[in-house]
Amino acid sequence: MSTWTNWAGNVTTTPALIAHPASTDEVVRLVTTHPRLKAVGAGHSFTPIAATEATLLRLDRMNRVLTADTTSGLVRVQAGISLHDLNRRLDALGLALPNLGDVDPQSVAGATSTGTHGTGARLFGIAKAVAGLQLVTAAGEVLEIGPDHELFDAARVGLGALGIVTEVTLQCVPAFLLHAREEPMALSEVLTGLDDLVDGNDHFEFYFFPHTDKALTKRNNRVPEGTEPSPLPRWRHLLDDELLSNTLYEQVQRVGTKRPALIPRINAVSGSLLGAREYTDASHEVFISPRRVRFRESEFALPRAAAADVIREMQRWYASADEHVSFPVEVRFTAADDIWLSTGHERDNVYIAVHQFHRTDPARYFAAMQDIFTAHEGRPHWGKMHTLGADYFRTVYPRFDDFVAVRDKLDPERKLTNDYLDQVLGS
Numbered sequence: 001m002s003t004w005t006n007w008a009g010n011v012t013t014t015p016a017l018i019a020h021p022a023s024t025d026e027v028v029r030l031v032t033t034h035p036r037l038k039a040v041g042a043g044h045s046f047t048p049i050a051a052t053e054a055t056l057l058r059l060d061r062m063n064r065v066l067t068a069d070t071t072s073g074l075v076r077v078q079a080g081i082s083l084h085d086l087n088r089r090l091d092a093l094g095l096a097l098p099n100l101g102d103v104d105p106q107s108v109a110g111a112t113s114t115g116t117h118g119t120g121a122r123l124f125g126i127a128k129a130v131a132g133l134q135l136v137t138a139a140g141e142v143l144e145i146g147p148d149h150e151l152f153d154a155a156r157v158g159l160g161a162l163g164i165v166t167e168v169t170l171q172c173v174p175a176f177l178l179h180a181r182e183e184p185m186a187l188s189e190v191l192t193g194l195d196d197l198v199d200g201n202d203h204f205e206f207y208f209f210p211h212t213d214k215a216l217t218k219r220n221n222r223v224p225e226g227t228e229p230s231p232l233p234r235w236r237h238l239l240d241d242e243l244l245s246n247t248l249y250e251q252v253q254r255v256g257t258k259r260p261a262l263i264p265r266i267n268a269v270s271g272s273l274l275g276a277r278e279y280t281d282a283s284h285e286v287f288i289s290p291r292r293v294r295f296r297e298s299e300f301a302l303p304r305a306a307a308a309d310v311i312r313e314m315q316r317w318y319a320s321a322d323e324h325v326s327f328p329v330e331v332r333f334t335a336a337d338d339i340w341l342s343t344g345h346e347r348d349n350v351y352i353a354v355h356q357f358h359r360t361d362p363a364r365y366f367a368a369m370q371d372i373f374t375a376h377e378g379r380p381h382w383g384k385m386h387t388l389g390a391d392y393f394r395t396v397y398p399r400f401d402d403f404v405a406v407r408d409k410l411d412p413e414r415k416l417t418n419d420y421l422d423q424v425l426g427s
Contacts, residue, residue, distance in 0.1 A: 004056055006043040007105070008296055009358055010385075013048070015056035022061040024134060024142060024166040030057060031164065032140040036415055039164045041080055041107025045114055045383030046297050048420045049160060057164065059107060065089050066167065073172040074131060079109035079165045087284035095172040099123045099203075100287040102330075109165040114383035115157045115343050117351065118287060119205040119332035121198045121304075125344055127156045128337050132169035135162065138415040142166075153399075154406045157341045159382055161421050162410050177229055178203070178220045178286040183276035187215040187315075191308045198304075198333050203287075207328040208311070210318045211264035214271030216328075220286050231281040240274055246292045253293060253357040256326040263324035270328075295327060298366045298385040299353035300378035301343035304333060307350035313372050314352075323365060327355035340399035343379040353384070382424070390426040 005012045017034075021027045031037060036054035043050065050056070059080030066076040070093055077086060083097075083104040090096055099118040106116060112133075117125035132146040135155060143163070145155050155162055187208045190197065198204050203220040232240075252270065256263045279286075302310055311331070318325060330353040337344045343351075354369050356362035366385055370378075379396050380386035394400045404425055411417070414427070 004040070004043070004051075006045060006048075006050075008046050008294060010046060010296055011048045011051055013051040013053060013056075015052055015054060017055045018058055019055060020058050020061045024136065027057065027136050027164055027166050028140050028142065030055065031136055031138065031415075036417075037164070038416065038418055039109075039160060041110030042082060042105045044103075044106045044110065046385045047383055048418065049114065049383060050110075050418075051420065052418050059109065059166075062166065068093050068095070070094060073174070074169055075172050076132075076167060076169045077108055079134075079168055080107050082107055083111060084288075087288070090172060091175055091282060091284065094175050096175045096283050097126065097129055097170065098173045099126065099129075099334075100284060101126070102205075102287060102289050103291050104284070104288045108168050108170070110383075112156060112168065113158050113160055113165060115339075115341070115381060116383070117332070117334050117344070118203065119334065119351075120203045121333050121348070122335055123203070124335055124337050125339075125342060127339055127342060128344075129170050129172070130156045130168060131171040133165055134167035135164070136166055137163040138411040138413065151406060153338055154340050154403050156339045157382070159341065159421060159425070161407050161416060161425060163416065176283050177223050177227055177280055178283050179223050179227075179278070179280045180286045181219045181221075181276075181278050182274075183217055184271065184274070185215050185217050187213045187311075190215050190217060191311060194308055205330065205332040207330050209267040209271040209328050210314075210325040212268050212271055214268065216271070216274060223280055227280065229281050230279055231285065232277070232279045236277065240277070241290055245274070246290060250293045253326055254359070256324070257357060257359045260324045263326045266326065267328075294358035295355045296358060296362045296366075296385060297353055297355045298362070298369060299330075299351055299381040300370070300373035300386075301347075301349040301351050301381070302373060302376045302378045304348040304350045306376045307331070307333075307352075310350075310352060310372060310376055314369065317368055317372070321368065325354075325365060326357055326360070329354055340403050341382070341397060343381060345397060345399070351381075353381075389423050393424060 034055040038052035039057040040050035062078035062080035112127040135143045201219040206217045208215040332351045
């Protein structure tokens with residue numbers, strides 16, 4: 001037996017077998033010959049959504065671009081290709097995904113199935129770019145699910161509960177450049193002008209540092225056609241993104257773990273180290289940042305109008321709780337979509353993500369934040385830590401029971417389930 005561990009190191013499981021299929025036919029063979037299975041992509045979820053003690057299908061060999069139409073922008077890929085590799089393949093074709101998160105090791109199927117998103121008040125999570133997908137059901141049937149299929153709105157964010165996604169067709173856009181403007185601001189100033197910042201930029205996000213009034217803002221906007229790229233100088237990238245944000249920050253987190261009383265002062269310094277900068281580069285080069293400091297994460301989608309009130313509640317908790325939080329809080333925004341279990345279903349959202357260094361127990365902090373978020377109808381990211389179950393999700397997802405009914409139809413014997421899916425969907 002081999003042990004499998006996710007990226008964050010907080011989920012470890014020992015499957016009876018780890019298989020590495022390279023094609024849909026191989027997935028069908030495995031599904032029809034094994035009594036219970038789970039598929040996993042890059043293991044970048046913080047939840048045990050892919051954990052199993054039965055047969056684990058690692059999709060890392062399913063990493064090919066199958067077809068690409070540069071006129072329509074439709075690109076079909078195998079489900080295990082990483083966003084990192086896909087972004088570069090698309091760029092070579094003169095194409096891009098319309099929106100991305102801030103890291104790219106995830107597999108395409110893993111990212112879409114858990115509702116991974118970026119930021120942009122008029123834009124959506126990555127699953128909204130899915131124009132079709134191929135699904136191997138628990139019975140071994142291969143379904144081709146497109147926009148006219150009755151399962152389309154259920155399957156795009158399917159949590160691995162409806163079948164194993166083997167191929168994905170993505171609606172891409174012509175490659176584009178983004179002008180990035182990053183600068184520190186007082187958190188109080190950000191909250192005062194929040195609507196203008198969100199609506200006045202194609203992509204806006206910010207980080208704020210607990211126990212301080214310090215924030216770092218990011219405004220990314222498309223540039224006119226014909227604009228020449230002006231990427232960060234290599235020395236600036238190495239200084240800001242490698243030395244300060246990764247190498248030095250790892251050491252800072254270790255100090256905070258050993259001496260928690262220093263964390264407020266550490267956060268004040270951390271919030272002041274990165275200065276303002278501007279550059280113009282390919283969209284994926286602007287969206288994606290290196291993240292090598294290990295952490296645990298919980299993230300909730302909340303109604304956008306609640307953003308400032310929720311953050312002020314968080315600030316009050318930081319001020320009164322006997323706990324120090326060393327990692328910044330990430331805040332992003334997206335538009336409403338029509339996918340049944342997307343956190344953006346029929347609602348414009350603010351996403352608030354809280355983190356703790358991997359050597360620090362996040363349980364009390366995350367529980368307190370979850371209480372704040374659920375009081376505002378928060379929906380947790382399916383791949384990030386929470387303790388909520390099906391009874392709660394039924395109250396915040398209008399199509400929840402419809403999704404469960406599809407699961408009952410496609411996997412009545414729960415061949416593709418695990419403890420996490422039983423928790424969030426019911427057994």
